[in-house]
Amino acid sequence: MKIVFLDRATVPPQTVLRQPALAHEWTEYPSTRPTEVVERIRDADIVIVNKVKLPADVLAQASRLRLVAVAATGTDNVDLAACHARGIVVSNIRNYATHTVPEHTFALIFALRRSICAYRDAVRAGRWQEAGQFCFFDHPIRDLAGSTLGVIGDGALGQSVAHIGRALGMRVLMSGHKGRQGQGRLYTPFEETLRQADILTLHCPLNAHTRGMISTPEFAQMAQKPLLINTARGGLVDESAVGAALDAGHISGAAFDVTSVEPPPHNHPFMPLLARPNFILTPHVAWASSEAIQTLADQLIDNVDAFLNGKPANQVHPKAM
Template sequence: MQQIVFLDRDTIPSQITLPRPAFAHQWQEYPATRPAQVVERLQQATIAITNKVVLNADTLRQLPQLRMVAIAATGTNNVDLDYCREHGIVVSNIRGYATGSVPEHVIAMLFALRRSLFAYHQDIQAGVWQEKQQFCFFTHPIGDVAGSTLGIIGSGSLGQAVARLASAIGMNVIFAERKAASECREGYLPFAQVLKEADAITLHCPLSEETTDLIAAPELAQMKPGSLLINTGRGGLVNEADLVAALQSGHLGGAGCDVFTAEPAEPSNPLLAHADLPNLLLTPHVAWGADSAIQALANQLTENLEAFVAGHPRNRV
């Protein structure tokens, strides 16, 4: 009988049904798990489910019964994949479940920033309308999204879904080749060229050693003046202090961040410390969070468990 332990069940909202697998099993779930609790809670587990709880090599080597790690998300940077491969632990993740939710969040951020919606909301709260004594006022630039160029970094299912939606609203879409690549694949432009040509950049690549600080001061300086940066990928892809500096200098037109280097973000995080900037839009890692998307995630999670027990693991990483 499989012993299944879900370490952070509260990462899936309570209104979402999490189907139980059809095979014989015992199920234990915890709302959240602190690092010091992981080994104890997984001591008898054959299958561990984690969304964001870290399972590093030091932890995994203390879990001799463990045969599978089911990640309840797409990102895999919280699990030591090398250790799992070396010791026969199957790791599966969730794929393609938020190809409606994330692109809509990206496009919503683009519209909000390009049309300065948040900035105008702040001005109304501050009484600027009454000061101007006109039926309308123009204290921030308002631009069109249609006809502008969107640069996409990351061409997986989410990047492709964003491209389709952006094209549908009249944007010109270009894909960036990997930053360190010496040659471009068909359909891709050099990384630096995309930075220079795009009116907005959106990030949809995984976080790794190679992509940490993918966008920092040098890359921000290469971006077109007044352009936008949207990050719904991983917080570590962007150097947050450098991003704030680019916004404050006026070089960058705006930024939308749904992800942070540490979550929840500490008050000292540069983005939170400057959350009152009129051209900075922050959301708490919810781009993926439409109910339809999370239900698809939950269903796929159970399918991953059942496929593993049936002897043909799916979505292996």
């Protein structure tokens, strides 16, 4: 049984990654370029992957492949339909980030809502001494209590974010992605959430229904000039429209932990925004607390062991797209 991990460096070296219980041959690579994938998985029975793409034409050249174990929750880098057609099981990681992602989400919300980065930079630049008094008021500071939090996505992460929001005294609106219908009376329609939210946070998978779901028309509907927070997937938002939305005052700030291409190239539309006091970009680390990553690593090998024992766990099917 040959197991190949294509991008081991996406899991920190200090994380304990135990070996599967049954006899196997283990090969791992720190990273894998697109041109290297075919050769590295050609004879593999099991492929472990985090962000390396496995399209249909690549999968077709791995005749022995029986399991793709994704070391993440999102599976948009794997052609699920092609896997299904070839009898390849796909598994993912679930419910491991229900503390780390919501905590990072609120770290970004607090930083923007209270202008933490802006005040830090001002103090560094000598503004406090220049003010000549015990404080200064160059940047807005707003409470979270009493404000409206719009949560797009009702999975474990979205529900956890909503729970924290309620504990902070926020009014929480839960919504599905644009176009989703029939969620029931406990949910607010997508368009209404855009209009009412003071803070809008995204917790959706990236798929055909959610890709680009927030762009110029959606920004124009944001009557409360909300903060926009994205710790989910970069492709959920039209990144080229974010700067214009900030300039037009459709949103009062934005914080992203993800981009559609990672790392973003130097000409990415977010790069000119980095100097703004109301824009934050973190390098896809919302998921990356030590505790969460160890849980992920343990569950990853659990998924491999379950498959080897004939009882696949955490299977992802094409209909999930």
